[in-house]
Amino acid sequence: VSQKEISKSLELLEKDWDIDPIIKDFHLGKRDDVSENSIKVKDIVFHIPFLNKIKKFILWKCFWPDCSNCCTRQGRLPLTSHDLITIGSGMKYQKTSDFIKNETVMATWQEPSPGGGSTTLTSINLKRKEDETEADD
Numbered sequence: 715v716s717q718k719e720i721s722k723s724l725e726l727l728e729k730d731w732d733i734d735p736i737i738k739d740f741h742l743g744k745r746d747d748v749s750e751n752s753i754k755v756k757d758i759v760f761h762i763p764f765l766n767k768i769k770k771f772i773l774w775k776c777f778w779p780d781c782s783n784c785c786t787r788q789g790r791l792p793l794t795s796h797d798l799i800t801i802g803s804g805m806k807y808q809k810t811s812d813f814i815k816n817e818t819v820m821a822t823w824q825e826p827s828p829g830g831g832s833t834t835l836t837s838i839n840l841k842r843k844e845d846e847t848e849a850d851d
Contacts, residue, residue: 748827761834793838819846
């Protein structure tokens, strides 16, 4: 995703939502204090951005259907834990873990960080095809 596309997405969001200037600067790559915290939950490692100067994590909540920016302007729909439970039960899975195993794929990629390093991002995504693997992403 290019800087221009990110900027345009933020402009569209600002029509209906207040965006914290710290978050806006983070997404536009204007922060020089971003580091990464890796947190392992069972077999999944989550890479969470951390702002060193103000000692805060960057976390977000999905506001679909009011927002839909990630759904319509990004390559993949990020899934929250609530999404996994809701979609899995809607598809008649008895266990969320079975839904995750059969219907999702982990995607991990690196992007340049404002400080000159790189940030690793990981997300759980719905499979686009039945036999999709991590290598397809």
